[in-house]
Amino acid sequence: MTKTFKTLDDFLGTHFIYTYDNGWEYEWYAKNDHTVDYRIHGGMVAGRWVKDQEANIVMLTEGIYKVAWTEPTGTDVALDFLPNENKVNGTIFFPKWVQDHPEITVTFQNDHIDLMEASREKYATYPKLVVPEFAHITYTGDAGQNNEDVIAEAPYKGLPDDIRNGQYFDQNYHRINK
Numbered sequence: 319m320t321k322t323f324k325t326l327d328d329f330l331g332t333h334f335i336y337t338y339d340n341g342w343e344y345e346w347y348a349k350n351d352h353t354v355d356y357r358i359h360g361g362m363v364a365g366r367w368v369k370d371q372e373a374n375i376v377m378l379t380e381g382i383y384k385v386a387w388t389e390p391t392g393t394d395v396a397l398d399f400l401p402n403e404n405k406v407n408g409t410i411f412f413p414k415w416v417q418d419h420p421e422i423t424v425t426f427q428n429d430h431i432d433l434m435e436a437s438r439e440k441y442a443t444y445p446k447l448v449v450p451e452f453a454h455i456t457y458t459g460d461a462g463q464n465n466e467d468v469i470a471e472a473p474y475k476g477l478p479d480d481i482r483n484g485q486y487f488d489q490n491y492h493r494i495n496k
């Protein structure tokens with residue numbers, strides 16, 4: 319995609335895949351002005367996927383966007399997107415229990431909100447694991463807002479490549495193999 323991002327509206331509805339400098343690969347979708355979906359392909363919690371996470375999304379200055387949210391696990395996330403430079407800076411603040419028991423969070427979280435909330439009470443919060451990293455954006459797609467097909471199945475090996483190779487979405491940004 320060669321579009322230049324200028325406004326908040328340019329950002330909303332955009333779908334990204336990026337790899338952090340520590341090797342962690344994430345896929346993330348600005349679903350609308352207060353909601354994000356994502357899927358995790360590599361890193362400490364690879365295999366986790368989430369829809370309809372409420373988030374704060376703003377444009378800081380032309381073409382630069384800040385997104386922040388807190389999760390049912392107690393994990394906090396702050397992301398700065400510079401899509402015109404294919405760059406993200408992200409900081410993830412993991413409670414200790416996610417570092418100790420990542421497997422509990424590696425699931426489709428929407429079906430297990432009660433387990434996330436119970437785990438954050440049951441296990442330790444501190445000391446938190448803070449992960450501040452730059453990432454390189456390897457894919458940018460204009461999915462449109464509120465597109466339920468963007469993040470609609472569990473991550474599998476090769477999914478990011480299928481998307482990057484144009485084998486995953488049709489012309490209307492709907493999934494080809496449903």
Ligand SMILES: C=Cc1ccc(O)cc1
Nearest residue numbers: 344346356393395408410
């Ligand atoms: C913990 C979620 C999360 C989602 C996207 C991202 O870039 C970092 C963290």
